[in-house]
Amino acid sequence: MEIKNFTEKMDHAQAFIEAKFARFDTSGVSLHIKYTRAKGRDLNGYYRFADQRIVVAVKKRLRYPRRAAYGVATQATARRGLSSRPYKLIWHEESFGSPDDLLVFAAGHEAWHYLCHSGQRKGDFETRANCNGFMWLGEFQKWSDRAQTVESIPKRPPRPDVTPIGAPDARGWVQGDLFGGY
Numbered sequence: 001m002e003i004k005n006f007t008e009k010m011d012h013a014q015a016f017i018e019a020k021f022a023r024f025d026t027s028g029v030s031l032h033i034k035y036t037r038a039k040g041r042d043l044n045g046y047y048r049f050a051d052q053r054i055v056v057a058v059k060k061r062l063r064y065p066r067r068a069a070y071g072v073a074t075q076a077t078a079r080r081g082l083s084s085r086p087y088k089l090i091w092h093e094e095s096f097g098s099p100d101d102l103l104v105f106a107a108g109h110e111a112w113h114y115l116c117h118s119g120q121r122k123g124d125f126e127t128r129a130n131c132n133g134f135m136w137l138g139e140f141q142k143w144s145d146r147a148q149t150v151e152s153i154p155k156r157p158p159r160p161d162v163t164p165i166g167a168p169d170a171r172g173w174v175q176g177d178l179f180g181g182y
């Protein structure tokens, strides 16, 4: 896999992302790290199937720490009328301490789309991509450097609102997945 970092910053996040990508098959994939000028959002990204390119971008000059929330699950609701949706989105909020934190979250999100597209994981939903992003973020916030190995990617990333990221029992919760709990 080829990585191009156009920001010349966020080396720590880049090293972590490289270590994570080394845990699955990324032959033919390229990752571009950029700044975004998108208004009203901290980060941006996409996975393009045609040329297997993942682009992740964060906004320059944000203030840290900053809190941001992303949808992690949907919940069925009683439909009140034709116009109302049959489900509502459940949000999860975390504190991001640096541009590196934002970048790792975005990369975890886009990595999930790539994994599903390439048949390595199932469940290509925005909410699940966000759960994977939160999982990467939690691990990254405790990660020191390349000498430290990184976790593989579970079949289904845990919901951060159910088990807080980085909680001691997080791994046990993932194993619980095998028994049909979630």
Ligand SMILES: [Zn+2]
Pocket (backbone or CB within 6 Å): 109, 113, 126, 129
């Ligand atoms: Zn997405």
